[in-house]
Amino acid sequence: MSFEIKLPLFEGPFDLLLFFIERDELDIHDIPISTITNDFLSYLHELDQMNIEVASEFILVAATLMRIKAKVLLPRPVLNEEGEEIDPRDELVKHLLEYKKYKSVVQELAAMEEERMQQYERGNVMQELRALAQEQQVETELQHVDLYKLLKVYEKVWVRFTEEKKDNSHRVVQYPYTVEGQKGFIRQLLSKQPRDVSFVTIIEHNPNKIAVIFNFLAILELLQISEITIKIGEGYNNFWVYRTEDAEQA
Incomplete structure (x- = not known):
């Protein structure tokens, strides 16, 4: 009878030994070494008859089994430090138990692998982006996006x-000008002049951009209440401001 042992991740002599133990319902802690050695050697002979090359690990385990069998048949007691006899099968049992533990873990991993295989794969991001762009007929850089650019x-x-997070404060600066204040400033200038004052002269007193704007707004309000009159010069590059009564006398 031949045996073919194949596991998803492990193939080897320990699989075969565990197969024999489970098949014959043997106690792994008390292995009948003679029986299991004969079964193991029979399996190797079957492989040889089928012209299948026997792996070195099978040969090593076969030699180990025969060595243990010889020790059992011709006992020469080996004692430990405490004077107790050492069972020659102990090392083999230890390896089998350890292998059985890893084998059970492999079965769990295989179940997880099968579950993962049922999930939809992410695929190639670049191909998905190009396919999406082509489907939607978008002529954008989305077609050429890669992970580095992202x-x-x-x-x-x-x-x-x-x-931006370092300093998200905003300072509000109050300008030292008001329309009413600049109206008083223009009235003061007109009172000092014999008749009129040019807008350029007003600017020269305070060339600050904000001051110029407030002065212009003050002139507009004084015009609205008919307190002043303006005269536009040639080329519209300047104008002169008069007090209304001075303009009427002129």
Whole structure:
């Protein structure tokens, strides 16, 4: 009778020994070494008759079994440090128990592998992006996106986010000007001038951009209440401001 032992991840002599033990319902801690050695050698003879090359690990285990069998048949007691006799089968039993433990783990891993194989694979990201772009007929850079480009974009966004997070305060600066205040400033200038004052002269007193805007707004309000009159010069590059009563006298 020949035996063919195949496991998903492990093939070898210990699989065969465990097969014999489970088949004959033997106690793994009290192996009938003569019986199991004969079964193991018979299996190797079957392989030889089928012209199948016997792996070196099978030959090694066969030699180990015959050595243990010889020790059992011709006992020369080996004692441990405590003076107790050492069973020559102990080392073999130890290896079988350890192998059986790993074999059970392999079965669990095989079940997990089978479960994972039932799940849909992620596939190739680049191919999926190109297929999606082609299906939607989009002519964008999405077709040429790769992981490196995505990481570079992420890096830039993260740096910008970090910089913005460092100082998210905004300072509100109150300008030292008001329309009413600049109206008083223009009235004061007109009172010092004999008749009129040019807008360029007003700017020269305070060339600050904000001050120029407030002065212009003040002039507009004074025009609205008819307190002043303006005269536009040649080329529209300048204008002159008069007090209304001075303009009427002129």
